[in-house]
Amino acid sequence: MYNELQKRYVKETKTNKEQSKAIKNLTIKINELEHNLQEQRQRIEQLECKKVSWKTSAVSGKRSQTPEGGVTSHRDISEKKESCCSRYLELLLKEIKKLKKENGKLSTEKRALKNELAGLDKGFFEEVEDLKHAVQESVKLNNEYEKCLKQISVIYGLPFTAHL
Incomplete structure (x- = not known):
């Protein structure tokens, strides 16, 4: 239970850091796009x-020749440029x-994760550390008991099954 809790805490803090970086990068990108x-x-x-x-110059009759030999007015060129710009703006x-x-x-x-972490006070983490220590001690004690059971089973000639 403690290990799961500790893993979750580490995962939450890591996720929080990643999201903070992502928010920072997105904010920078938004500012750049707004500037563009x-x-x-x-x-x-x-x-x-x-x-x-x-x-006004098109009204006076000014036209230019295209590379293909066709004739276009400045107004046609202006409309092409305007449509490109408007498409670019739409994409932006x-x-x-x-x-x-x-x-x-x-x-x-991020706010939800911060609120969740705020609920975990210092006493909680001290309690988790106490539980961790208790689990380590009980594992040591279990190993000692297992050794004793093996010795007893050898002395009395009984088969020892570790899964018990």
Whole structure:
């Protein structure tokens, strides 16, 4: 019982540490993604400003030639860039939402583990140590009894079965 309790305690503390690291890493990743999102929003604003200037130049009839020999307007290029940026932003937003959700779950689990560990006071661990010592002493005593039983069974010619 003591060994199981000790294993569980070690496992819980290890899990708690791992989750703390995971939360820290997720928080860092969320901050990085939010920063990237802000940069991309600024970039979109810049592109939209350029789009306005391209629209005015497209109205005046400015067009460029594609490598295949086709003709495209600045507006077509702007729409392609805008759709790429919006897809990238959508992916970033999805990733941020996913990471925030995972961060929330890990935070909740961490709080639950901390609350569980808080219930185990210092007296509990002293009691566990006392139980550990008592188990060690009883194992020693059992070994002594087993040796005595073997000697008695040899003296009286009885078969000794260790599983008894």
